[in-house]
Amino acid sequence: MTVTTIFGIGIEDSDIVKIATVIVTASVAIFLFFLNQFFNRAKEKRELITEKTEELFLAAAGYSDKALNTIDYALDNFNALVKYEEKVTEEVLKFHAKNISELFIEISKVQMLLELYFRKYSKSSKYPLTTECNLKQILIDIDSKNLTLINSAQSVVVTTEQKIYQFCSYIAELNQAPFYKKVILKKKSN
Template identity: 30%
Template sequence: MNWIIEIFVDKSDQARLVAILISAVVAIFVVLLNQWFVSRRSKRELLIEKIEELFSASNEYVSACRELMDALSQQDIVHPERYYEYPSESVNKLNDSITKMQMICGLYFRAEKFSPDDFYIWRMPILEIAHKEKYLPEGKGHMAYEDSKAHIRTSREKLDDLCKRLMRKHGH
């Protein structure tokens, strides 16, 4: 320890030491600040990527709902002896998109409180009625069909609003 004191006995050497220490502190501060900005930018980029994935999953969900409704309208469900079977590809697409949206929201956007119950297939009453082979009077069947179409529109609006909120919050 004495050798350090002996080296910096002269005033010019002490001034040099202070300059070196200040430079070192500034350099460390700049590196830490740069690291903070880089990690913040990469987090923002990751969140933007996840918002894009969420939007894609929401489009897949709405597409699957429409496919199910189209498949139903192509079936002749008036005859009770015919059993309506959900197209498995559309059902899988619908369930996969719900799971993906739930996972993305659960991992990255917990504050949004995404509820998968709002989107399951039984939210479209006409599909449930056709699948369970229930016979309804014409007016009630039409109302169930319209309610199912309204569910698709409402779901599209909810999912679009969710994505827009997230874009405003994380995309600036």
């Protein structure tokens, strides 16, 4: 039996093989642990983005539906709301105010989801909210008692809804793509 000295400790050659085996096994186990953590985190992130993309899609539908209903109501009651004619009941005014309030909540949901979960895409050409697209401006336009602004708000709502749906499709495609394709998709969108 041969004894080798490592760090001032005498170790037999047969023990060196055992120690080397233990070190290699431990290294592989640690590597696999961290690799597993990496893939679990990536999967959890992908699932979260999928969930939030679905929420954004539904919030956009809710926003669009509420906005178009509010605009239709404002147009149907335009003369009464503008002139505050005697036939305008308190009920009509309350209902209009309630619609505006509910629309504000829907707009806030859309903006919150975009800001919290999709801010990193704000430089992308696919990002639905740009500096010229202010969702809260729609509230001002609808409540303005200006027929032209109310009518233009309708087209802004439809356009914004389409942009959000396209953005959701882009995120879904990006979220399902392998890593190397994500880089290519991001470069194409900019």
